[in-house]
Amino acid sequence: xxxxxxxxxxxxxxxxxxxxxxxxxxxxxxxxxxxxxxxxxxxxxxxxxxxxxxxxxxxxxxxxxxxxxxxxxxxxxxxxxxxxxxxxxxxxxxxxxxxxxxxxxxxxxxxxxxxxxxxxxxxxxxxxxxxxxxxxxxxxxxxxxxxxxxxxxxxxxxxxxxxxxxxxxxxxxxxxxxxxxxxxxxxxxxxxxxxxxxxxxxxxxxxxxxxxxxxxxxx
Amino acid sequence: xxxxxxxxxxxxxxxxxxxxxxxxxxxxxxxxxxxxxxxxxxxxxxxxxxxxxxxxxxxxxxxxxxxxxxxxxxxxxxxxxxxxxxxxxxxxxxxxxxxxxxxxxxxxxxxxxxxxxxxxxxxxxxxxxxxxxxxxxxxxxxxxxxxxxxxxxxxxxxxxxxxxxxxxxxxxxxxxxxxxxxxxxxxxxxxxxxxxxxxxxxxxxxxxxx
Numbered sequence: 001x002x003x004x005x006x007x008x009x010x011x012x013x014x015x016x017x018x019x020x021x022x023x024x025x026x027x028x029x030x031x032x033x034x035x036x037x038x039x040x041x042x043x044x045x046x047x048x049x050x051x052x053x054x055x056x057x058x059x060x061x062x063x064x065x066x067x068x069x070x071x072x073x074x075x076x077x078x079x080x081x082x083x084x085x086x087x088x089x090x091x092x093x094x095x096x097x098x099x100x101x102x103x104x105x106x107x108x109x110x111x112x113x114x115x116x117x118x119x120x121x122x123x124x125x126x127x128x129x130x131x132x133x134x135x136x137x138x139x140x141x142x143x144x145x146x147x148x149x150x151x152x153x154x155x156x157x158x159x160x161x162x163x164x165x166x167x168x169x170x171x172x173x174x175x176x177x178x179x180x181x182x183x184x185x186x187x188x189x190x191x192x193x194x195x196x197x198x199x200x201x202x203x204x205x206x207x208x209x210x211x212x213x214x215x216x217x218x219x
Numbered sequence: 220x221x222x223x224x225x226x227x228x229x230x231x232x233x234x235x236x237x238x239x240x241x242x243x244x245x246x247x248x249x250x251x252x253x254x255x256x257x258x259x260x261x262x263x264x265x266x267x268x269x270x271x272x273x274x275x276x277x278x279x280x281x282x283x284x285x286x287x288x289x290x291x292x293x294x295x296x297x298x299x300x301x302x303x304x305x306x307x308x309x310x311x312x313x314x315x316x317x318x319x320x321x322x323x324x325x326x327x328x329x330x331x332x333x334x335x336x337x338x339x340x341x342x343x344x345x346x347x348x349x350x351x352x353x354x355x356x357x358x359x360x361x362x363x364x365x366x367x368x369x370x371x372x373x374x375x376x377x378x379x380x381x382x383x384x385x386x387x388x389x390x391x392x393x394x395x396x397x398x399x400x401x402x403x404x405x406x407x408x409x410x411x412x413x414x415x416x417x418x419x420x421x422x423x424x425x426x427x428x429x
Contacts, residue, residue, distance in 0.1 A: 065325040068325055068326060080262075085387065086392070089387040094345035094347065124254065124261070125257070
């Protein structure tokens, strides 16, 4: 029986070792990129809800303040989902017979809560407090985007730790006056950094070395 | 003497030959999400423990939170011997009025309009007729009246028969102090919309109309 492999097959065997290592490295990279991708994290994907509620209409067109429904946003760590009673405050009289309102009426009659689908999920090992952010001049739209233009809400920003830290390191680039926090149309002024520095001092925002401490978010 | 040595001595060549087995073992370890999804109930998390599946429990009737005992009856009811009072339960300062303005613009302006005439986008689109604060009946009403209305809501007709609640109670959404601040701000709105030249200090009159 003759030789199956020619002499230069040795080189191929050598190369395949490196090719294999490269493949493993690529696989790891591809996985890392995939799990950080907007596709995997469902960024910019509208989340269907059990009720066809439009922020675009209620906030954008009718101009209802964020706090009318999300009452606890400046009082608690959690920005509440409004109780069915809040919906019914208007919809016991307006559009009462619309089929879109039917799940709300049913919830109000039976006392069974509407099961809204969560759009923004923070891992359980992160402590996030809405109240401290809005009360220190971080606007709703800074993190949530133009919700006033969303008929169905989507997440517009992947919540990576680096993204959080970016603001915790440079709060002066993002804070706005407290009166403007709930203004969804707010545009940062040209002198943002100067204004931001002034607001950081005025609102007593911690210096970055404290604001980036582990315990601030992981407690 | 051969038997004293382990046959599986770790030589560099062996390490190179079998090292990849260790890497393979990593593949067996699935990604645990135990820290990501901790077995604790957070706001609105469902729970299998309770029959209705809700993790957040409704208050047991009659519960009073620490520090929330409503000992100051006038502050929480707006009534003196069953009649709407005409005094504020606390001093009205500029800060109270500004708080009232902010809260009014969140809660009330939605229907009653920012100036309080009962004109707003919601009222127009929804075909409802909210009260104007500038009618004589409400200008003459005691300040406690506004507090009582915000606290209890408004019934049109007899609730037993065909009546309905045209305005819901806001007691669960606005704190008693803020309801009073809104009442004070409504009074300020009423004064502003019916002001005459005499109400303006003489030195400020030149600024009018600018």
